[in-house]
Amino acid sequence: MLDPLLFGEIDPPQRLLMGPGPVNAHPRVLRAMSADLLGQFDPEMTGYMNQVMALYRPVFGTQNRWTMLIDGTARAAIEASLVSLIQPGETALVINFGRFGLLLQEILLRIGARFETVDAPWGEVVPAEAIRAAAKRVQPRLICTVHGDTSTTMAQPLDDIGVIAREVGALVYVDATATLGGMEIAADRWGADVITGGLQKCLGGPSGSAPITVSDAAAQAIFARRHDEKGIRAANAVDGVGPRIPSNYFDLAMIMDYWSEKRLNHHTEATTMLYGARECARVALGEGLDARFRRHQAAGAAMSAGLRAMGLTLFGDDAHRMANVTGVYIPQGVDGEAVRAMMREQFEIEIGTAFGPLIGKIWRLGAMGYNAMKHKVLITLAALEACLAAQGVALPLGAAVPAALAAWDEVMAA
Numbered sequence: 382m383l384d385p386l387l388f389g390e391i392d393p394p395q396r397l398l399m400g401p402g403p404v405n406a407h408p409r410v411l412r413a414m415s416a417d418l419l420g421q422f423d424p425e426m427t428g429y430m431n432q433v434m435a436l437y438r439p440v441f442g443t444q445n446r447w448t449m450l451i452d453g454t455a456r457a458a459i460e461a462s463l464v465s466l467i468q469p470g471e472t473a474l475v476i477n478f479g480r481f482g483l484l485l486q487e488i489l490l491r492i493g494a495r496f497e498t499v500d501a502p503w504g505e506v507v508p509a510e511a512i513r514a515a516a517k518r519v520q521p522r523l524i525c526t527v528h529g530d531t532s533t534t535m536a537q538p539l540d541d542i543g544v545i546a547r548e549v550g551a552l553v554y555v556d557a558t559a560t561l562g563g564m565e566i567a568a569d570r571w572g573a574d575v576i577t578g579g580l581q582k583c584l585g586g587p588s589g590s591a592p593i594t595v596s597d598a599a600a601q602a603i604f605a606r607r608h609d610e611k612g613i614r615a616a617n618a619v620d621g622v623g624p625r626i627p628s629n630y631f632d633l634a635m636i637m638d639y640w641s642e643k644r645l646n647h648h649t650e651a652t653t654m655l656y657g658a659r660e661c662a663r664v665a666l667g668e669g670l671d672a673r674f675r676r677h678q679a680a681g682a683a684m685s686a687g688l689r690a691m692g693l694t695l696f697g698d699d700a701h702r703m704a705n706v707t708g709v710y711i712p713q714g715v716d717g718e719a720v721r722a723m724m725r726e727q728f729e730i731e732i733g734t735a736f737g738p739l740i741g742k743i744w745r746l747g748a749m750g751y752n753a754m755k756h757k758v759l760i761t762l763a764a765l766e767a768c769l770a771a772q773g774v775a776l777p778l779g780a781a782v783p784a785a786l787a788a789w790d791e792v793m794a795a
């Protein structure tokens with residue numbers, strides 16, 4: 382008999398994760414993660430680290446030497462970036478249009494940095510001219526923004542961000558957790574100094590490893606704060622002139638030294654996550670980034686068209702929707718949580734709830750990474766239609782799936 386204290390073997394239900402992330406991981410990624418472990422400085426392992434650097438450069442749209450992984454969920458890379466880029470008392474400008482703009486502010490607050498915000502209401506993005514005016518007024522050391530904010534499903538245009546930052550001598554930080562691998566990320570063209578991501582959205586992996594890219598200008602500023610910890614510093618190590626970065630784990634100067642030929646023994650790289658991150662990038666580049674962006678665009682267009690065909694109203698500004706997450710108003714009189722429960726219990730499909738002012742008002746439906754597939758969008762729409770009908774909503778039965786199919790095909794044919 383099984384000892385009850387051992388519980389059972391992990392055997393989760395086969396849920397289709399169609400929320401704002403995490404999503405189901407690509408099987409190739411899961412297979413890569415079952416490979417045997419290596420020692421941290423084994424030449425095979427450091428070889429894999431170098432491959433990861435090479436693989437993520439095109440994913441970020443950059444030539445940046447410093448392109449690597451932070452061990453931790455996406456938030457770990459956000460925190461590593463901010464704690465390494467800005468000093469207590471320096472001023473940042475936060476482009477704020479949702480929950481994750483609030484997260485940037487929360488981390489800056491803990492660092493002891495000053496910050497000002499340039500805001501848009503939830504469901505909109507911040508116009509470039511408003512960012513320029515705020516940057517001129519605030520004269521920040523750092524401009525921080527989210528690319529796609531899953532809380533509002535909006536994608537902030539970033540074409541002008543680098544130009545604006547150079548006008549005031551600022552560096553730029555971008556949280557692209559939710560869009561990396563699904564919408565174009567153009568670190569070099571945008572002139573963004575540091576961009577971070579996560580695996581559990583468009584890259585189709587599990588959460589727990591966060592890709593990051595750092596420009597030479599940002600690396601120079603970070604290395605100026607280099608203070609290697611006593612137990613691992615080389616005899617000839619020279620400290621930077623700037624103040625010590627007030628986090629050991631998230632000290633990008635030491636992390637970059639670990640990812641360089643110095644191989645500073647900072648942390649033990651999360652081998653299994655690195656295998657997964659490496660495979661995520663191989664899957665993305667193997668598909669081709671343009672094809673992948675188009676697939677996400679088709680999935681988003683199909684989801685939107687299907688929801689509209691049901692008679693539902695989408696949340697937010699049509700012109701700035703993320704390709705991969707769609708917000709939709711919960712119809713009047715419908716218990717949103719009862720529908721989510723029925724989706725999960727009867728159809729094994731997860732859709733997302735919402736945050737802050739949108740709690741109880743919208744659902745968020747995602748189609749990204751391995752789940753940005755035609756059949757998964759169609760199955761989700763058909764299931765939602767059945768759940769709404771069960772709640773007594775009068776809706777044009779059978780309209781959503783053909784509308785979604787047509788929208789998918791239109792994007793793919795364009």
Ligand SMILES: Cc1ncc(COP(=O)(O)O)c(C=O)c1O
Pocket residue numbers: 401402454455456457481527529530531532556557558559579588589
């Ligand atoms: C835009 C954005 N930033 C950051 C995060 C935080 O990611 P994690 O939960 O992996 O730390 C998320 C997760 O939903 C996100 O959507």
